[in-house]
Amino acid sequence: MKNTQGMVNAFFAFLLVVILGIFFFNAINQPLGNGLVLNKDNPDLSKRVSIHYILKNVHNAEDYLAQHKSSYFRNRDKVKSSNLEFGKTKNAESGSANEVTSIVVNYRGFDTLGEVTVLFISILGLGMLLHENKKKYWAKPSLIVRTGANFLFPFIVLFGVYVFVHGHLTPGGGFPGGTIIASAALLLILGLKDFKNKLTMTKIIESLAGLTFAGLGLVGLFTNGSFLTNFLPSGTMGLLVSSGITALIYIAVGIKVAAELSSGIMEMNGGGEE
Amino acid sequence: MEIIGIILISIGVIFSTLGALGLIRMPDIYNRLQTSTKATTLGAFSTIIGVGFMHPAWLIKTILIAFFILMTAPISSHNLGKAAHKAGIPLTDKTQIDECPQKEENK
Numbered sequence: 001m002k003n004t005q006g007m008v009n010a011f012f013a014f015l016l017v018v019i020l021g022i023f024f025f026n027a028i029n030q031p032l033g034n035g036l037v038l039n040k041d042n043p044d045l046s047k048r049v050s051i052h053y054i055l056k057n058v059h060n061a062e063d064y065l066a067q068h069k070s071s072y073f074r075n076r077d078k079v080k081s082s083n084l085e086f087g088k089t090k091n092a093e094s095g096s097a098n099e100v101t102s103i104v105v106n107y108r109g110f111d112t113l114g115e116v117t118v119l120f121i122s123i124l125g126l127g128m129l130l131h132e133n134k135k136k137y138w139a140k141p142s143l144i145v146r147t148g149a150n151f152l153f154p155f156i157v158l159f160g161v162y163v164f165v166h167g168h169l170t171p172g173g174g175f176p177g178g179t180i181i182a183s184a185a186l187l188l189i190l191g192l193k194d195f196k197n198k199l200t201m202t203k204i205i206e207s208l209a210g211l212t213f214a215g216l217g218l219v220g221l222f223t224n225g226s227f228l229t230n231f232l233p234s235g236t237m238g239l240l241v242s243s244g245i246t247a248l249i250y251i252a253v254g255i256k257v258a259a260e261l262s263s264g265i266m267e268m269n270g271g272g273e274e
Numbered sequence: 275m276e277i278i279g280i281i282l283i284s285i286g287v288i289f290s291t292l293g294a295l296g297l298i299r300m301p302d303i304y305n306r307l308q309t310s311t312k313a314t315t316l317g318a319f320s321t322i323i324g325v326g327f328m329h330p331a332w333l334i335k336t337i338l339i340a341f342f343i344l345m346t347a348p349i350s351s352h353n354l355g356k357a358a359h360k361a362g363i364p365l366t367d368k369t370q371i372d373e374c375p376q377k378e379e380n381k
Contacts, residue, residue: 142356148349155342190353 027227095234095243096168104173105246105253109228112249113213116256120210123260127199130267141191149191156184164254168243174250178257185262189269202263209256216245216252275327282324290317301366303358311351318343 096102104112141149164177189195220229232244241247293313300306319340326336365372 142352144349144352148345152345159342 023221023227095237096246097238097243098168098170098173100171101168101173101243101246101250105168105249106230106243109217109249112253113217113228116210116213116253119257119260120206123264126264127267141193145191146193149187153184153188156187157181160184160254160258164250165247166240167250167254168247169238169240174253175257177254178259179261181254181258182261182265185258186265189265195269197266197269199263199266202259202266206256206259206263209252209259212252213249213256216249220245275330279324279327282320282327286317286319286321286324288317289313289320293317301368303363304355304365307351307355307358311347314347314351315344318347 096106160177160180162177163172163180164174167173167177217228220231221227223229223231228245228249230244230246234244235242237243290313293309296309296313297306300309322336322340322343326333326340
């Protein structure tokens with residue numbers, strides 16, 4: 001019985017490896033587009049991708065260009081595509097107003113998937129090490145800590161959700177927002193008398209969020225031909241509903257990081273169910 | 275508006291400096307906690323509110339941040355002090371009264 005289950009697991013693992021391998025070789029065999037090829041002898045710097053993202057201030061773009069042309073655009077007088085304006089520009093290449101998010105989630109979304117996987121594996125190792133430990137490291141919290149924890153918990157969760165929902169507009173994003181929510185879980189562990197570890201719940205939430213990330217990437221693969229393409233319209237830059245899948249991915253990353261770090265904290269708190 | 279902001283920021287800077295001085299000057303962890311908490315609460319608090327007065331568009335956000343600092347910093351330093359006392363870190367010789375009981379029940 002045990003042997004058959006091991007065989008089934010091995011079969012699924014093999015299938016996963018084959019599917020990933022097909023994707024990998026498919027990605028390698030794709031011809032390079034002519035969008036990112038630079039002519040090395042006579043580079044046309046206005047065709048760089050980053051030129052679209054240097055200028056995203058909320059002031060008038062042309063005044064800014066006229067003032068800073070000497071320092072920022074020394075050799076690039078004919079920059080027209082940089083007239084990006086907060087709240088007005090529509091259907092920019094990446095619609096997020098935060099440049100870091102454009103790079104981390106849009107251009108380098110696969111890299112972010114890898115980072116999330118690294119975090120997942122480290123939390124998995126932590127759980128394997130600490131899962132046998134049933135001892136609860138808990139001391140009685142004083143009245144001040146209890147009251148503070150009860151009062152602050154919803155605010156901290158709200159702030160974390162704000163940070164990752166606004167990840168494509170303001171500094172922050174999935175990783176800091178998830179960490180803030182995990183700190184709220186730590187506060188609950190410190191402050192509540194009868195806190196019970198809910199490891200199953202965190203694992204389910206975490207898996208669903210990770211699946212959402214990978215699923216969005218696969219939808220991009222099947223509709224537009226490459227993994228994690230922004231297949232939704234990018235909308236008006238600077239609004240809450242904009243920038244296509246960037247916002248959705250950051251929400252998924254935030255939920256995943258929050259669940260992962262919370263489960264890590266819970267395992268350190270006492271390990272095991274109940 | 276700006277003058278109020280500058281005054282508040284000056285108060286914050288003075289308190290932060292005094293807090294840093296106290297970290298060096300004070301003899302044991304409890305006194306140091308006391309000074310550093312003053313630096314974080316009043317120093318950071320009035321600096322942030324001062325920035326809010328200098329840029330009135332940010333005032334609501336700065337008030338929120340200051341509220342968070344005001345809520346969290348005293349709780350954390352209280353808990354640190356309690357943990358230090360529980361771990362048995364000695365007081366200075368000059369301390370006259372120690373009202374915190376040495377051993378608390380763990381339940």
